[in-house]
Amino acid sequence: MTTGLFISFEGIDGAGKSSHIEGLAQAFRDQGRVVTLTREPGGTPLAEKLRALMLHDAMDPLTEALIAFAARRDHLVQVIEPALARGEVVISDRFTDATFAYQGAGRGFDWDQLSILERMAQTGTALQADLTQNFMREPDMTLWFDLPAEVAAERLATARVPDRFEAQPGEFFARVAQGYARRAQAAPQRFVRIDANNSRHAVWQQITQAVIRKGWLAFMVGNKP
Ligand SMILES: Nc1ncnc2c1ncn2[C@@H]1O[C@H](COP(=O)(O)OP(=O)(O)O)[C@@H](O)[C@H]1O
Ligand SMILES: Cc1cn([C@H]2C[C@H](O)[C@@H](COP(=O)(O)OP(=O)(O)O)O2)c(=O)[nH]c1=O
Structure with a gap:
């Protein structure tokens, strides 16, 4: 059976993620894979309700972080793990790095406490024997x-x-960008940096090259969004 694949798209608001996510999903479909395209916060009926709260209601950073992880837990259990177990490609518009970048670096919530919440929320969600090994799901x-x-x-x-995050001042996004850089530095084997300060076509080429390099997609001709 085909092994499931979990890919997340990350970056500050306006970085260009949404412009390419469907294109990558289609590229996988064109090569015979079943794709679950999803997003965070959200991806399930419950998590979408939590998303609406997070994006529109004022709250303190701990509440915001707990809501993000509550939504993520439901998303993992209901959607991501079952899709991976079926051997699908799961592509998520944001995942946990966003919580570190926005609630951690952006809002100033403690990085180590976020790591504890990350482990709690992302452990014990898989159906496999991973349960006994304290396996933590990551992209x-x-x-x-x-x-x-x-x-x-x-x-x-x-x-x-703008939503509640997009309405933040420039300094907030500069901090969020630094938060992403910190996460990337801590997990270089998982992160692929896309230089998004480029034309759409150049960005798309970087995306496809990264996935082809992994051997997850064969070379694609004329597949540009
Ligand atoms: N490479 C690019 N160059 C110029 N503008 C872009 C590029 N990619 C996306 N955009 C535009 O920038 C805005 C934000 O892009 P979007 O894909 O919605 O970002 P995100 O999903 O990361 O918030 C949109 O208006 C989009 O059309
Ligand atoms: C997943 C996640 C998102 N966010 C923020 C980032 C975004 O500003 C917002 C929603 O993300 P996004 O879906 O990218 O917004 P849009 O649909 O407007 O492109 O939520 C957090 O603050 N923490 C999180 O854990």
Whole structure:
């Protein structure tokens, strides 16, 4: 049976993730894989309700972090683990690195305490014998869209009505970007840095090259979003 694959898209708001996520899903489908395309916070009916709270209601950083992990736990148990067990490709628009970047680096919530919550939320969700080995679910690959905060702000200025995070000042996103860099440095085998300060086509090429390098997709001709 085909092994499941878990890929997350990360980066500050406006970095260009949404512009490419469906393209990557389609590239996998074109090569015969079943894809579960999902997002965080969200991905289940319960987690989508928690997403609405997180994005629109004022709360303190601990509450925000707990809601993010509660939503993630439900998402893992209901959607991600079953899809991986079926051998599918799971592509998630954000995962735990976002909590470290936004609630940790952005809001100033303690990094070590986030690591404890991460372990609690992402352990014991798999159906396999991993349960006994304290296995913690993480993406197999994280595509990190790295873009200076001021460029992302320019892109977003005309793009959409801001939510509670997108309405934050530039310094907040500069901190969030540093949070992503810190996570990338701590897990270089999982992270692939995408230089998002490029044309859409150049960004897409970096994405496909990363996945092809892993042997997860064969070379693709003319597959550009
Ligand atoms: N490479 C690019 N160059 C210029 N603008 C881009 C590029 N990629 C995306 N955009 C635009 O920037 C905005 C934010 O992109 P989006 O994909 O929604 O980012 P994210 O999902 O990371 O928040 C959108 O208006 C999108 O059309
Ligand atoms: C997953 C996650 C997202 N977020 C934030 C980042 C984004 O600003 C927001 C929603 O993400 P996103 O889906 O990228 O927003 P949009 O649909 O507007 O592109 O939630 C956190 O603060 N913590 C988290 O753990």
